[in-house]
Amino acid sequence: MQGLKKITVETMVGAPIEKVWKxxxxxxxxxxxxxxxxxxxxxxxxxxxxxxxxFLTRMEAKDGSAGFDFSGIYDEVKTHEVIAYSMxxxxxxxxxxxxxxxxxxxxxxxxxxxxxxxxxxxxxWQAILNNFKNYVEKxxxx
Numbered sequence: 001m002q003g004l005k006k007i008t009v010e011t012m013v014g015a016p017i018e019k020v021w022k023x024x025x026x027x028x029x030x031x032x033x034x035x036x037x038x039x040x041x042x043x044x045x046x047x048x049x050x051x052x053x054x055f056l057t058r059m060e061a062k063d064g065s066a067g068f069d070f071s072g073i074y075d076e077v078k079t080h081e082v083i084a085y086s087m088x089x090x091x092x093x094x095x096x097x098x099x100x101x102x103x104x105x106x107x108x109x110x111x112x113x114x115x116x117x118x119x120x121x122x123x124x125w126q127a128i129l130n131n132f133k134n135y136v137e138k139x140x141x142x
Contacts, residue, residue: 006110013103
């Protein structure tokens, strides 16, 4: 997988690191935010958050016209700091979390694939990250 272009997306979430980490890693929350657009959803997620652990999310169009499993194995997990994993196709992803008190910086860097343009991939991953930010911030007072 050498030579793949790396893409980085990031956001600042208006919530403390503990909440951001919980919402990012627990399946009950993952199913609520893990989509790039309103016509998609994640009906199923499982997550064994530890080095060597596996994760699986099922992403589907709400109308049933398309869907896929997104899965991988964790290479590194440092609570409230880093999650790194290898996707099922071997590409690598690294997510860093920066504790800034009542805000948390989330940065995701991933190996690009060759089917979709760099711009499409960046827009898709950024849309999911933005959806995560919006979901966490919407529920911050709950």
